[in-house]
Amino acid sequence: MPQQQSATKRILKIAGLLAGVLLVLAGAGFWMGFLGGGNEGTAVETAEVQRRDVTQTVTAFGRVQPEREIAISPDVPGEIVELAVQEGDRVRRGELLVKIEAKDYLAQAQQQRAGVREAQADLSGLRADSAQARQEYERKKKLFEKEMISRQEFETAEVAYEQAVSQLRSARYRVDQARARLQESQERVQQTSIYAPIGGTVSKLTVEEGERVVGTDRQPGTEMMRVARLEQMEVEVDVNENDVVNVEMGDTASVEVDAYPERSFEAVVTEIANSARVSGEGTQEQITNFPVTLRLTSPHNLKTRRRTASADSSTASGAGLKQQEIAFGGQPAPTFRPGMSATVDISTHTVPDAVAVPIGAVTVRDFNKVQPQSDSSAAAASGSAPARKQTSPGGQRAEDLRKVVFQVEDGKARMTEVATGISDQTHIHVRSGLEAGETIVTGPYAAVSRTLRPGMAVRARNGGPSGGEGGDEMASAE
16 A cells, blocks of 8 residues: 555656646747747748728629619509500600509599580670670760669669670689699599600519509509519618718729629719618617719610510511620620619729738837737728727827738838728738838737737747748738
């Protein structure tokens, strides 16, 4: 028993010594690497500063829609007795779309026509009465002037004439009113036939033959269909209030439509709303966006149903459709349909031939006291927010923080302050502090944002300056 206890103590003692040695070796390795005292130095990814075009973009989401689309609603209520089109039909301006039952409106028009005739007959009778009253008035006037009748007789004739004139005037008004009612009833008869206000395509159909629809002159009636010009499509997107100030009329954009993955289409900004569209108002999730409209300028196909009256016209229509099958980027041109989801990248500003580095190569450090900082410090490299005078989580004063990159000189890291401008998805414009051709550290992210210090020994993990894979890696990490 004593021998077993002694053996156990020896084993524990040896294990403790080994653990201590391992801790010492690990600590030494850490400090050698941290202070740059290792033979090989800290492994980093490097790249050469390049000149390239940097384009700032605003990303927004929306839907494809026709540039012009008109909702068709009836002006009179009734039953649909003829539906002359189907959804997808191509129509010309003035072409019949819908007929509503007109029997009641025809009867009303007939009644109003009879009312006009009656009013005209009354007018004719009163016109004769007025002429007779005038003659009597003039005769009595002459007799009164010769003092052959009394004043009372003369005044009686005068009043009778004035009444006849007033009744004649009222009869004329009644005729005008009857004619107006007749015209209104005739217009209602005409409104039972609805025609295409523009040439285009029936993009939406919501009614069927035999269905009753509601319509008035003063309020929109039942929406029966929509006629759109699909030849010209646009995208309406919601742009955040912080980004809309950078968008201007005429800005170009690339559009990705969900229905056509891995393809990009061209567009141009044609309209920027002045009024905001607020969602979640009064809550913490309140979002303020501004609608922005972009016209799609890339060629696209127009596939519609064409109703033809003869084989010749059918052949002509078919030829027209073949001409619209345009090749686009080596692929068939797309067919855009209203309501398709789209992602838009609006190019708001471009700096040509700019000195640029990968976004991940720029970090923020206290230029006076070089010390590690939080992961979030690298996000400030885009230059979108001004520094505020307060203490950062790492203990630095915000006004002492500077945007920097790490250059490689003679196998050691050198911290260089830079001034940055706009950025795109992968690179940021360096306005001052660097020149094209200089070697900078682009990764790994932890080294750029925290570990590297001036004078630390470094070695290029990617074999020296290259195209900046590390920069792309850091951009994705951010």
